[in-house]
Amino acid sequence: MCFKNLPIEFDAQGKPFLRAGVANPYGPSSASPQGAPTQLTAERIEDLLKRNGYIKELDFDPVTRVAGALAFHTVADFKGRKVLEARSMATLFRGYEVIMVGRDPRDAIFITSRACGVCGGVHSVTSAMAIEMAIGCVPPPLGILIRNIALALEFLYDHPLHLHLLAGPDYSAAMVGPTNPSLLERARSAEAPHAEIHGFRTLGELMEDLNPLSGKLYLEALHMTRVAREAYVLICGKYPHPQTIVPGGMSSTITLTVMNEMFTRLAQFFDYSKKLAAIWDDLTEFFYEANPAYKQVGARRANLIDTGIFDHHEAYDATYTGAAAWGDRRWATPGVVMDGQLVTTDLHALNIGVEEFVEHSYYEEWSGDGQRQHFPADPVGNPLSPYHPWNKVTKPRPQGQNWKEKYTWDTAPRWDRQAMEAGAYARLWNTAVARKLPANPFIESTGTSLKIRLPKGALPELELEWKVPAVWNAFERNRARAYCTGFTALVALNNWLAAMDRLKKGDTRTSTPFEIPKRGEQRGVGFWGAGRGYLTHHLTLDRGAVSNYQIITPSTWNASPSDRWRQPGPYEEAVLNTPLLEETDDPAKFKGIDILRAIRSFDPCMPCTTHIHSDAGVITREVNTCACGVDDEGG
Amino acid sequence: MRVIVAGIGYRNLRDHSIGIAVIDRLLERAWPGDVVVEDLSYNPIAVVQRLEDEPPEQRFTRAVVVGAVERGNRAPGSVVTYLWDGVLPSDEEIQVAVTEAVTGVIALDNTLVVARHFGGLPDEVVVIEVEPGVQEFGEDFSAPVAKALDQVCELAVTMATDAKAVAGLPRCPLGGDLVASVGLSRG
Secondary structure, X not given: OOOOOOOEEEOOOOOEEEOOOOOOOOOOOOOOOOOOOOOOOHHHHHHHHHHOOOEEEEEEEOOOOOOOOEXXXXXXXXXXXXXXXXXXXXXOOOOHHHHXXXXXXXXXXXXXXXXXXXXXXXXXXXXXXXXXXXXXXXOOHHHHHHHHHHHHHHHHHHHHHHHHHHHHHHHOHHHHHHHOHHHHHHXXXXXXXXXXXXXXXXXXXXXXXXXXXXXXXXXXXXXHHHHHXXXXXXXXXXXXXXXXXXXXXXXXXXXXXXXXXXXXXXXXXXXXXXXXXXXXXXXXXXXXXXXXXXXXXXXXXXXXXXOXXXXXXXXXXXXXXXXXXXXXXXXXXXXXXXXXXXXXXXXXXXXXXXXXXXXXXXXXXXXXXXXOOOOOEOOOOOXXXXXXXOOOOOOEOOOOOOOOOOOEOOOEEEEOOEOOEOOHHHHHHHHHHHOOOOOOOOEEEOOOEEEEEEOOOOOOOEEEEEEOOOOOOXXXXXXXXXXXXXXXXHHHHHHHHHHHHHHHOOOOOOEOOOOOOOOOEEEEEEXXXXXXXXXXXXXXXXXXXXXXXXXXXXXXXXXXXXXXXXXOOHHHHHHHOOOOOXXXXXXXXXXXXXXXXXXXXXXXXXXXXXXXXXXXXXXXXEEEOOXXXXXXXXX | OXXXXXXXXXXXXXXXXXXXXXXXXXXXXXXXXXXXXXXXXXXXXXXXXXXXXXXXXXXXXXXEEEEEOOOOXXXXXXXEEEEEOOOOOOHHHHHHXXXXXXXXXXXXXXXXXXXXXXXXXXXXXXXXXXXXXXXXXXXXXXHHHHHHHHHHHHHHHHHHHOXXXXXXXXXXXXXXXOOOOEOOOOO
16 A cells, blocks of 8 residues: 555555545545645745844845756745745746657657756657557567666766766865865864775865865766766767667667677776765765764655666566566666655556646646546556646746746656655665565665675775665765665676677677557656656657657656645755754855755756855855756756 | 867757858868867867877867857857967856766857866867857758858868968957957858
8 A cells, every 4th residue: 555645545456446435536635745844835934034134035046048947945044044945946948848749759769868968868768668668669688788788877977977076066175164164174184984995084185085176086077977978879879869779779789899898988887886985975974973963954754756777688578567567677676765665666556656736837737627637547547647647738838936826847746745856866775675686696685775796896896785874865865876876887787797698699689670650549658767866758649649748857856846735845845954054153154055965965967057145145056957857848 | 280170069059050060061171181170069078088089299289169159249140260368267167167068068168168177178279159140949040140151161271271360360268359359240
């Protein structure tokens, strides 16, 4: 029984059905998110601002020169050192869902890739999978294996980039010094527990090399992105927008030479993963020990969602009917974690629990007022909400910003009406707890942890163990992402070995021929993932053309606005729980570092600039959120 | 002396694609052995790495970089040519440039700033900027930019092969100086 809010129950065979006697099962009052936090009302905030001089607005104002932008509005209590209101704003509409309507579905592979400049390939594959499901086309085993390796390589580009180019500087000497000088002082004499792995004698030395532009860790991360990119283009032609993704597999020619060239690059991530885990372990434990209040930075309920990724080459059949079965055999297990507990790993349950709301988004409602719900059920007869992506219609409606009404281009996806968080950590958490990993010599799911056995390189063989954390916050997100690098490298290694076996047996087929049906209506969904987590493309075809296309990205979840029940989105909730720990009592000198750590820990990836507007003026800070996510459409 | 003539831009973005269009045209010409013509419209960090891959004795000594840049203070189709003075913005702005680079932004200014910061560029960088008139999906140029295409191609050839012409260029910050720059035409 994984649903607590939606009136969905399961029969003895595990088949979901709508509870009898509920007149409007998906109505706002029929199911509300029990136990969820709520934002203060706009009236209450206005009153607090009026009556207390120490309560001030801090507006994170975007620069829109880049394709897509995130802005953030907060109201902070400088006396209580807490945030009272947080509003996440996606300020650009990209419109992939509108662009796709009426097109040949094969266009989606190339068009939706452009949603993201970091990991466009994940969109290509997700759209290919949606098409495969719609038209009934199954890739051959080698095609599945190579697709998995390609995905892993994208993550091996993304994780170092985020950890040491985007999030890392928040923990660097250059940032910690001005915001928390006593902390940096303490770091200079704090011995690093894992010095033998990462090479830094003290935390202070480590923080120096996290410095942007000049720090060794910053520069090393830039180099590692090259290594991953080189390996990726061997099988995908180019990066970040691949040329070899097709419905039914891959169009690349895979030879032993290609495989060997890829391996020489992949192997460089074994040692690098050891270093990343050691660095983020040491940083996290140092901050916790220096001030336990850091455990509250970016803290929120551990409500996580992930579709799972990396299909088993002998299990994936591209059908919706088989999704629960092939999902279970993925190298990263699908799942929903609610308040720290894994409640389902079933892709059908995961899919039918998803709804998107637009009360605070610049869109018009598409359900209600007698409009017909296009699909009352999924392809196997499970009930679907009128707010489900297969039923959603994108109706953009630009208008002025109003906290009480609409303030973002992002929608509010919810699962069982709860605000869920997507990320690399969700796949780690599900996989660690579910114990469904395919048999292999390198990764072990224990039920409470994930053991990651990294082979010997320049560093000796090392077993990392990522344990399900007791607290969920900005530090744990980054730590999990660091461990996820090793996990990803070993998933790639497993798939590389399996691919080599296929090649040795003379099986070089990477794709299956297909035809787009010119009659009737078909639908499909790609359940896949970006570096920063959950990614779905829901597709409907009508007489060979796309009649509806809906993308939900990790940043759609994470940057979502508050919903009709005043439940904040994940960024908003994390910032609301963040204490202001900077060593200044002067709001004019306030840099907002803890708020920015909270937001960046989600690995938002759209480049934008956030200005923190205080009474003293505008302070420029850089925030990244995914171009493919914070707007409605776009990883 | 080795020269790289590079175009920067996005394809299918009308006027903003002129850097690539110039390279497409120039690739059809015969070039001396010491001139390389290339489309560098990709992640600027990868551009740095590509430039650094040249063996030390064969590093480029001059880069001629062509692209559309919307400065807003000149007429669409204006062409501005100058030697970049190589002065970099603040570290904070360079960080933003790197962030944009690794997350997919392709722009002439950004590429030059990132490439200069990480030591990928030769000392001599000739910039040929075209002021775009439109930014929208499509393969054709607006009338003023279409009119400038031939001139930009010829300018690129001159700057790649004529050291005297390069020596005569004004040294300017990014964006050039409307008075001092050469090749300025109004569309």
